[in-house]
Amino acid sequence: MKEQWLEWAIELQSLAQAGLTYGKDIFDRERYERIREISAEIMAYKTDIPVQKVKDLFCNETGYQTPKLDTRAAIFQNGKILLVKENSGKWSLPGGWVDVNVSVKENTIKEVKEEAGLDVTADKVIAIQDRSKHNLPVYAYGVCKIFVLCTIIGGAFKENIETTGFAYFSENELPELATEKNNEEQVKMCFEAYRTKNWSTLFD
Incomplete structure (x- = not known):
């Protein structure tokens, strides 16, 4: 079973990626970028994996997030x-x-x-x-x-x-x-x- 913090990080990443894909307003896009960074920071904090590596593995795609x-x-x-x-x-x-x-x-x-x-x-x-x-x-x-x-x-x-x-x-x-x-x-x-x-x- 997934831990709650992981569920939150995954949902934040998914919402941010969708926002970056479909959002047009430059200020909204900045907010989505920050939400994506926060999701990576949560993963890094809880797993001791460097933030940049988490971003490369976890926050590296565009388009609607799918499995x-x-x-x-x-x-x-x-x-x-x-x-x-x-x-x-x-x-x-x-x-x-x-x-x-x-x-x-x-x-x-x-x-x-x-x-x-x-x-x-x-x-x-x-x-x-x-x-x-x-x-x-x-x-x-x-x-x-x-x-x-x-x-x-x-x-x-x-x-x-x-x-x-x-x-x-x-x-x-x-x-x-x-x-x-x-x-x-x-x-x-x-x-x-x-x-x-x-x-x-x-x-x-």
Whole structure:
């Protein structure tokens, strides 16, 4: 659950960004800029992250504020799920932010290729989740996580800057997960979707 101060900071940032997008009066725009600065200062004060870094991460967009999209691929072989090993040593489903020039389906396929070296088809949306309802730590911006059931059609692992390898795991023998990206509940949801012939997409 989000703490109240974080809810306030997020709302202030959202209101300020909308005002900067649609406001025309120069004095109003100055006020919106100051509200945005205050939201960043609150985040910096409560998290010990430098104000400038908060501004770069939290107050760097224009236009009406909307959630970011993150795709996660669920790939199975012999009843086990594929996880990639992060540089941190923890494990996750292949995935990442959706690039502006690709669709959700294209991004899912691209991320698997980049992180696991595999060619896949993206076959079915397992779930669309509001990250703040499922993953920690809480982010200052909204994220929609899209889990996609995929099928391998070729490829092989290649060294890359994001992962150090991949392996297949059974549902009851999961490694230490990068829980900010996917937790045990989410991985087990993918197993359930894999086993269920007529799976209905879950969404928050």
